[in-house]
Amino acid sequence: MAGPLPEGRRPAPDGSLPAGITPNVATPLSADVHVPYCRVRCGYCDFNTYTSDELRGSRRDTYVEVVAREIELAHRVVGEAGGLRPLHTVFFGGGTPTLLPAHELIAMRENLASRFGISDHAEITTEANPDSVDLAYLEELAAGGFTRVSFGVQSVVPHVLATLDRTHDPERVGDVITAARSAGLNVSIDLIYGTPGESLDDWRRSLDAVLEWGVDHVSAYALIVEEGTALERRIRRGEIAAVDDDLHADMYEMADDIFASAGLEWYEISNWSRTAETRSQHNLAYWRGHDWWGFGPGAHSHVAGARWWNVKHPAEYERLLTSGITPAAGYEVPTAEERELERLMLGLRVSEGVAAGAVNIATVTELVETGLLNDEAARTGQLVLTRNGRLRADEVVRRLVETSD
Ligand SMILES: C[S@@+](CC[C@H](N)C(=O)[O-])C[C@H]1O[C@@H](n2cnc3c(N)ncnc32)[C@H](O)[C@@H]1O
C-alpha cells in the first residue's frame, strides 16, 4: 500500500459496517489476504511490507493465527449485515506470501473456505518471487486448492534487475514457470518497464522471454518512482538517471504489439491475457467495483460501497485483533460524485469500457476526434479507450469528469 493511510472516519471497535451499508448478495465477494513480509526491500517498492528486522516483535510464524481472528471478525460482520456468500476469488499478495510455508497459505485458504465457502471454479492466486518457490512448494499449493500463481519477474536483463535491487536469477525463471505449470497452476508474470538505464532493446529481451515461456497472462507496469523509496533518493542524488516518460510510451506500444502478435490480448491497461478464462478474475472484481474484504496489515476493503483500511504495522494489527478490536484504522462512504469518478476511472481501464452515463456528449465527441476514445463504441453509449487513450487514461477521466453535468 502506497504512502501514509488516508484519514477517514473512525470505525466501530467491533468492526461492524457503517449504518445504512447493506451488502447485496448478488454482488460477487472476494478475499484479499495481504502477507506483509519480504526478505529484502526492493529499491522501487513502497508496498506495506517488512523485512525481519522491521517487525518490532510481531512474528511471521504466528501470522496465520492472527489473520484467523480477522477472518472470524469478517465472518461475523458480513453475517450480521446479511451479506454472507461464497468467495468468488481469493488473492494472497504482498509482500511475499511465499515466504510463508505452503501449508500456512493453505491453512488461511481453508479457514476462509470453512467460514465463507468458496464458489466452484473460484480463482485462488498467490503472488510469488521466482526465487522463493520450487516444484514441491508449488505442488503443495495446487493440492491445497490454489489455481494460479503470479510471479514478480520484472525483467530478464541483469543490469535492469540490479537497478531495481531484484535478487532473483533470471536464468531460473523459465524453470520455475515450467514447475508451476506441471503442478497444474495457471501462471501470470509481472513485468516493469522504463527502469532508468533500460533501453528498448533490453525491454524487447524481456518481452521475447515472455513469448518463449508461453505464459497465459502478463501484467506490465510502467515504473513509478515512489516518494521515500531508495530509488527516488538515488535519482534525486543524481546517481541514476530519471525515468523518461516518452520511452515509457514507446515501451508500452512495443509490449502491446508483441503480446498481440503472440495471442495475448489486452483487457486492462496493464494486463494481457490469452483467453477470457485466463484473465485475472480477482483484479476484474476490483475494476468492476465488486465487494472484497482485505485481510492483513494495511489491507483495504470495499463492501457495499463502504471502504476501509487496516492499520499498517503487523505489531499494531496483531495487538488490536488479540484485544478483540477491529484492525480497521478508518473508513469512508464515498459521495455520489466520488462514486461516479471511481466508476469512470475503473471502468475505463478495462477493454469492455464503461457506460457513458451522465458524461458530456460534446467531450466524448472531442475525445473520439482526438483519437483517445473508440468511435464505434461511443456511438452505442460505451466509453472504450483507444491505444493512445490507454496511454493518457488519467487525462481522459479528468476531461470527462470536469465537463460532466
Ligand atoms: C507485491 S509485488 C509482487 C510479488 C513479489 N513481492 C515480487 O515482487 O515478486 C506486486 C507487483 O507490483 C509491481 N510494482 C511494485 N512496485 C512498483 C513500482 N514502484 N512501479 C511499478 N510497478 C511496481 C511489481 O511488478 C510487482 O511484481
Ligand code: SF4
Ligand atoms: S519483493 Fe515485491 S513486495 Fe517485496 S519489496 Fe520487492 S517488489 Fe516490494
